[in-house]
Amino acid sequence: MxxxxxxxxxxxxxxxxxxxxxxxxxxxxxxxxxxxNSFHTFTPSLYEVATAEESSRNVRIPYKYIFKKPLEFVExxxxxxxxxxxxxxxxxxxxxxxxxxxxxxxSESADFGIQGIKEYGIPLKTLGDALRIKNALKNAKKVIIGGGGFSGTEIACELVVRKPHLNIILIQGSDVLLKELRNEISKLAKKRLEEGNVYLILGERIKTVTKETVILDGGKAFSYDAFIWTGGVKSxxxxxxxxxxxxxxxxxxxxxxxxxxxxxxxxxxxxxxxxxxxxxxxxxxxxxxxxxxxxxxxxGRIVPLGGHFVTFSMGKFYISGIFAYALQQLIYLRYLLTILPFFQAIKKFIKFEKDLARS
Ligand SMILES: Cc1cc2nc3c(=O)[nH]c(=O)nc-3n(C[C@H](O)[C@H](O)[C@H](O)COP(=O)(O)OP(=O)(O)OC[C@H]3O[C@@H](n4cnc5c(N)ncnc54)[C@H](O)[C@@H]3O)c2cc1C
Missing domain, CATH: 3.50.50.60 (FAD/NAD(P)-binding domain)
Incomplete structure (x- = not known):
């Protein structure tokens, strides 16, 4: 054997x-x-679990439905x-x-040796992290997000739509958000966040995090109720x-x-x-x-920028708005169809849509 x-x-x-x-x-x-885990995690929707009310079961896809005989699964x-x-x-x-x-x-979250990140920052890598963020946001008024890459920008944009009462600060070490993508998308994300009253700090690095404060290299300090760390990952x-x-x-x-x-x-x-x-x-x-x-x-890369506003870019081509949202949903459905039996995939997809619409 x-x-x-x-x-x-x-x-x-x-x-x-x-x-x-x-x-x-x-x-x-x-x-x-x-x-x-006993389930596969659909990570692209974790930001929705962290910010919406009811969708946690939808990012969990039990392995028993994916791995059928002769494959064996061990938790x-x-x-x-x-x-x-x-x-x-x-x-x-x-x-x-x-x-x-x-x-x-x-991969796992990386703290680059920054003091306090591990203790006080909540990463967004697993379903458990998403639920911790959701919990931390319940009574929060001031939220700081460290890292303006994909996860940080996505969650900030979604919070603007779903929790407009929050006072949000987004700190990004480089001068642009979503720096891997074309300039138009970085600018679009910046515009949406600024319109949503997110205070953007670009080109500045976090030096230390304490139980209540994030301190930047230059010495400026910001207090927070919830600190979300999306500043980096390592294999x-x-x-x-x-x-x-x-x-x-x-x-x-x-x-x-x-x-x-x-x-x-x-x-x-x-x-x-x-x-x-x-x-x-x-x-x-x-x-x-x-x-x-x-x-x-x-x-291509899909980036949701709050609610049903999504961008899709591939090389020089990009679209944004509701068409990109439709494309995002099609990609999700296609993925489900490749890993689950047909009816299970459709059921999962419909439930996901329904829950998000309700929350
Ligand atoms: C919040 C977030 C949003 C994202 N959004 C997108 C997106 O929109 N589009 C996109 O294309 N990509 C996105 N990504 C990136 C994408 O999720 C990863 O590139 C992809 O998951 C990598 O797949 P993988 O199989 O290598 O690792 P993973 O999907 O991370 O799988 C690793 C598996 O290993 C298991 N594991 C880890 N350590 C152990 C251990 N010690 N013992 C047992 N099991 C263990 C974990 O439970 C997990 O199931 C996102 C990632 C995150 C975190």
Whole structure:
């Protein structure tokens, strides 16, 4: 029996698992997916859970609906990977042996050594984080968001629409919001936030965070009731700093491939593509075929800027407003259809829409 283990049921791990399901013809191969949660998290909608009232169940997609036989799912926290013994150590002293491994444990919030971020900042990486933010916002009047990248800008824009009574400060280290995107979208986000009375601090860095105050490098201090930290992420370090070759094989490890944010934090479609290639290349290794090369195809990026106002950009092309919102919904539906049985996908999609409209 050949044991293949996938660590992480995020976008990369789910796609890897489903690729195996589609391509395995031999009964000699067992594929096990391990994740600390019993559900897959649809991260692009986490900001809605943090700011809206009822949608938390919609970003959770139980693995039992995604991974059907012959795939096996194990819920557990990965604590150690012993590459010499080809063993995974989980919580409660459980161990799993592997012949081939896909390392897809994603990324985590990075504090860049800034004092107080870990203690007082609430990140937005998991469903648990989103619920913590929602809770912290209940009695808050003053909210500070550290980081004006995708998550920080999205959540600030959504708060303007859903909680207009809040006094919001957004601090961004560089001079522009959403600096990875084209200038028009950065400007649009800035305009929407300024119109929503968000106090923008651009080009200044956070030096320290205390229980009640955020202090900038220049010495200015701002008090807060809730501090949301979206200033950076780093790859999961359970295997140390990994490098992969162009087939996504981890350098120095013949039987370990990696995919998604665990290699370098990026976007969901990229993680999916990598998950598929990693799975395909394990099957090719077993079948002694030449490996596929992973090539990054630039993909479009959807950025919601509050309510139903969304932008979509791809290279020089971009649209914004309700058409981009419709596109966002189509992309979500398409994703559900690729991982769930048809009726379940439709049910999930309709519920999601209904809950958001109500909240
Ligand atoms: C708030 C937010 C919004 C985003 N919005 C978008 C967007 O709009 N569009 C887009 O394309 N991308 C978006 N992204 C980025 C996208 O979510 C990531 O690029 C994508 O999730 C990467 O997939 P992955 O499989 O590598 O990692 P993940 O999806 O993070 O999956 C990692 C999995 O590993 C599990 N795990 C981690 N550590 C352990 C452990 N020790 N033991 C067991 N299990 C573990 C986790 O539970 C998780 O299921 C967003 C990310 C965030 C945080």
């Amino acid at each position: 050949i044991n293949i283990v996938i660590l992480g049921g995020g976008f990369a791990g789910v796609r890897a698992g489903l690729t195996f399901k589609k391509n395995i013809i031999s009964h000699n191969i067992r594929v096990t997916i391990i994740d600390r 557990g926290n990965v604590e150690k990977i012993d590459t010499a013994a080809q063993k995974i150590l989980l919580d409660k002293n459980r161990t799993y042996q592997y012949d081939y491994l896909i390392f897809a444990l994603g 999961n370090k359970l295997m140390g700093d990994i490098r992969v070759d162009d087939s996504l094989r981890v350098k120095g490890q013949q039987n370990i491939f990696a995919a998604g944010d665990a290699i370098s934090p990026g976007i969901a479609p990229k993680a999916e593509e990598m998950g598929e290639i990693a799975a395909e290349n394990i099957l090719r290794t077993i079948r002694k075929k030449s490996l596929m090369v992973y090539v990054y195809h630039g993909m």
